[in-house]
Amino acid sequence: MLMFRMFSQFHNFLEVEYLPIVSPLDNSKENPAHFAKRTSNAMASTLNVVQTCHSYGDVMLFMRAAESGQEKPSNFMVEMAKVESLFHIRSLEAMDFLEKFLSMNPDSSGRVRVHDFLRVLKLRPCILSEEVFAFLDVEKSGSITFKQFLYGSLHVMKQPQFRSTCELAFSECDILEEHEISQHEFGDVIRLGIPDLDDAEVHELFKLFDVEGKGRVSKDNFTSCLRKNPLLIALFSACLAHRDAVDDDDDNSMVEEIV
Template sequence: MANHDLESPLLSSQPSDPPHIILNVHDSDSSTQQSNNHKPNPNTSSRNPFEFIGSDGLSVPAPSTLDPFRNDTPNIEGLYELIKIVICLPIAIVRLVLFGVCLAAGYVATKIALLGWKDKHNPMPKWRSRLMWVTRGSESHDSMPFVGTIIRAMQVIYVNRFSPSSRKLAVNEIKRKASCGRFPRVLLFPEGTTTNGKVLISFQLGAFIPGYAVQPVIVRYPHVHFDQSWGNVSLGMLMFRMFTQFHNFMEVEYLPIVSPLDNCKENPSHFAKRTSHAIASALNVVQTNHSYGDLMLLTKASELKQEKPSSYMVEMAKVESLFHISSLEAVNFLDKFLSMNPDASGRVKFIDFLRTFRLRTCTLSEELFGFLDVEKNGSITFKQFLYGSAHVMKRPLFQQSCELAFAQCDTRGHNQISEQELGDTIRHAIPDFDEDEIHELFSIFDMDGDGSVSKDNFLCCLRRNPLLIALFKPCLVHKDSSQVGQGILEEIV
């Protein structure tokens, strides 16, 4: 037997070994080898029906397999947990009583601290602040009884997530308090919601716009049997499970201070990314583009009893960055998508797409569905539907095309569109549309049900259903259109 050492290769090349042969197989060649009985899916048209408004095609990122809001132990499972809960029930009662006593004590201390204090714009006087130390162990929302009073006394900075003016005021308030040595340190939660701690979702920029150094703090909740994260579990169940544990662990770690670059003139987005990277590295977790908007989508899908609610999350931070649409708009698109009756995997087929948009099988409807079906497998996901709708709505000529479409429909010049006028216009795109089908389609535009469509309702309908602008393509690009229409045609071409 040969004597091999550790440095010798396990398999030595032989002179007699035949040379390697590399075969290049092209898709065009392989396609000819398919069975002659195979027919392409008619619902996977690759023609772009939105070129006339400046669309160059749709690209949709692959779906994320991560769920930042999933609690690992939403239900009570296992004999050990059942026995532990039974044993801890008396302890839970004691804890509940102590929680109530602490809440009451904090409420009383707060009322005393607030007594006669009216200058809420400036920091609370020291003697009042010392009384407020009693409330440091009470945390909740402002709207809750008793606790709301405590939170207000802590001079919390309020912000309406969906109001740009409110967000601007909150940033100004953060800057005012952070720049003043009289206020306590400003505590901010850049993710804007709770997660399961397994990933780091996108940061809101409010903490970074003022341009001051930040002190990152990370919190861990180590567990074996019970996940303490507030995700897909009710607050009542979460508190019950916490009260019936022998103990609950929490770790707090202070990271090195992160300062803005370029003499405090660093771009807030870049500043936030550097800070989030430092936190993600310390936690040893990945970063995603999920945001509070994804939680809204997840909650909506759960409320409507979808089998896989997490499949409707789209990483809203990226969607907002690409298309500048709000979370509320995304939820409206989800309502429309869910009306298409998606299957257990969260996908919608061509026939259900037609039913929701009151269309019939034709070349145009196949093009519309094929535009969304980027995978060309005969079904679409919510992410594809949202990306496609937002892509169309944000094309440079979309708004102009909507207004021109109304002008083309309003043949009488009454600033109202009748069912007959809409039908006459739509038949340029779908010639064999019958009266009943026109009536069904008209009901989408007739939002108030009065038998006519105003310009505001018409434009609002197309913002909610931007894919329908393709129905007006023939009248928008026809050579014999009006002077205004010709102008649009020249701009598009």
Template sequence: MQVIYVNRFLPSSRKQAVREIKRRASCDKFPRVLLFPEGTTTNGRNLISFQLGAFIPGYPIQPVIIRYPHVHFDQSWGNVSLGKLMFRMFTQFHNFFEVEYLPVIYPLDDKETAVHFRERTSRAIATALNAVQTGHSYGDIMLHMKAQEAKQENPSSFMVEMTKVESLFHISSTEAVDFLDKFLAMNPDPSGRVQYHDFLRVLRLKACPLSAKIFSFIDVEKSGTITFRQFLYGSAHVMSQPGFDQTFEEAFAGCGGAVKTYVVEQELRDFIQPAILNWSEDEVHEFFMLFDNDNDGRIDKNDFLSCLRRNPLLIAFFTPQPQQKEFEGNGVIEIV
């Protein structure tokens, strides 16, 4: 067996894997290339999003589906350890599985995109399996494992259908895990929800009108609590706005970065003063320390950008108050 190795977190490795798939699929010297398009294992009750690597080369695909008919124990490898899976399989007299070959699926023409080819193939397999298609991907497994490590009661509540998130906001699974780290620091309750005061604590904010509006922007249900999905969608939405980078540049320059390469605490305080009228010196210092990664009393441009990418909701404090806007649906509404 000649395995095609790939590091799913490195774009260069993924591109190399696609080239290798294309090379082997087009060469008679190799046997048929066997790919597992979901990129992980599931219990087979749903079909999660397929990876694009199998479809980019544009060659015909022979779909193969596997079923695990069972009476006592489902031996499909879902959310169960390998040791437990093997033990329970050994306690059964027989373990069955069925293999079904579906009709070969050909690309429609040279203009068909890999995404459309993937969707047609996924739909054919889901129909044969009588399974529901979802927008989950391996990124959701990463989120689930992170929540599990944090001893959350319901780790699956932190899965967000990463394929949809990546398509909407162009953020990676690794970035989503970083946002989950931030959210878990807010001490979610057993149902996976975070209270307003914990949200403020982790972002080092004080209760004020602007802080309340930021929280309300995420709390679309107006329940006084937020879920990870809401936090991720809200943060990613702000970061994906065309004006985000421009606002960052203008904010850094306005704080003093236009005349030198760094910003000190007093300059930061002066710039965001309209938004923090009732903040004490200690509260402003805590906010400043969120940006000062190396604790040298200065915020350089990299520190500033890095903090806002980790905490994009904070961009509201650096936007001129009369011009702060929030996107809602297809329109734009004033939030102050």
């Protein structure tokens, strides 16, 4: 129809507006990232549009959300260029967090309610788990977006003391110093934070760490699980608080921020 209307008119008008020329500073020795930023600023200013930090990583997130059947896949874009700059992660790592979030059954607007959040992380409703969710729910709306989930998880994982805190939590569980922990040892420690956990609930949590299904968890698997689920470090807040009361409180400051 558009082509027919164009061919049936006696006159057609086309206007082309050229963007301003942006040249590298200092005889082409300008930092490429700085030059790209100046070029982006010039384009946004000329076109009178808002400048964002979206990148190809957002396209990957968009396509995966659309593939999973989300009604508004654009709600899962997070301005990956900014995320990469702030947290120094790759787009593939963000994709892993998206898979976790999608398993929480987001609603039509792309938001996850607390019960689905707890279901996927194998947590029961309690003060500790509510505090973990509230750490992400900055709007206090009772639901979270993927961006909030991603930023909150990465904020914890990229803390300088995250790795040492994971190792300390493992050592608190490894009572017999066998360099592996059993479900019983694991349960004894996390019950300090959630006292009324039954054996079945402990087992479900333990399975997140026991990826090899051996009934015992090595330090590497323990740390790997916490890197994939950084918010679960809050499970060990009680034992770490007890340890810090004896030593110092540096390593527990990150956990205290969540709970």
